[in-house]
Amino acid sequence: MSNDEVVLSGSVVGKVLEVARACVDEKRKGWFVNMKQFRDAMDALNLDSREVSEALAYLKARMYVITFPDADGGGTKISVVPQWHQCRFCKMWLDMRDEREHHIDDCLRRQAKMARNQRLLFGGGW
Numbered sequence: 001m002s003n004d005e006v007v008l009s010g011s012v013v014g015k016v017l018e019v020a021r022a023c024v025d026e027k028r029k030g031w032f033v034n035m036k037q038f039r040d041a042m043d044a045l046n047l048d049s050r051e052v053s054e055a056l057a058y059l060k061a062r063m064y065v066i067t068f069p070d071a072d073g074g075g076t077k078i079s080v081v082p083q084w085h086q087c088r089f090c091k092m093w094l095d096m097r098d099e100r101e102h103h104i105d106d107c108l109r110r111q112a113k114m115a116r117n118q119r120l121l122f123g124g125g126w
């Protein structure tokens with residue numbers, strides 16, 4: 001019997017994500033979570049580091065967050081992935097969790113349409 005196995009609960013995952021989003025350091029680019037605030041909040045919620053890292057692994061696997069080792073060697077850094085990002089080619093808003101390859105056809109169509117509209121609007125042609 002392995003009693004040290006962490007049973008990950010949905011509410012823990014939800015809390016971790018909620019806190020991570022709330023602790024995003026808006027002064028810095030890249031949606032970085034302020035780790036001190038984050039850890040303090042985790043302590044306040046009585047979540048131990050193991051539960052937190054399990055929850056982060058779960059969120060990471062689903063593209064909600066990106067985690068990477070801190071350059072200072074002091075643990076993990078978290079970046080919260082924005083749920084939407086704007087395609088720089090066709091300006092369409094995309095869900096980050098969708099596979100981007102699915103957008104390629106659509107993107108090319110939209111770009112062609114944009115080019116056509118541009119010609120109509122600004123290109124003269126008559």
Ligand SMILES: [Zn+2]
Binds near residue numbers: 087090092103
């Ligand atoms: Zn696009």
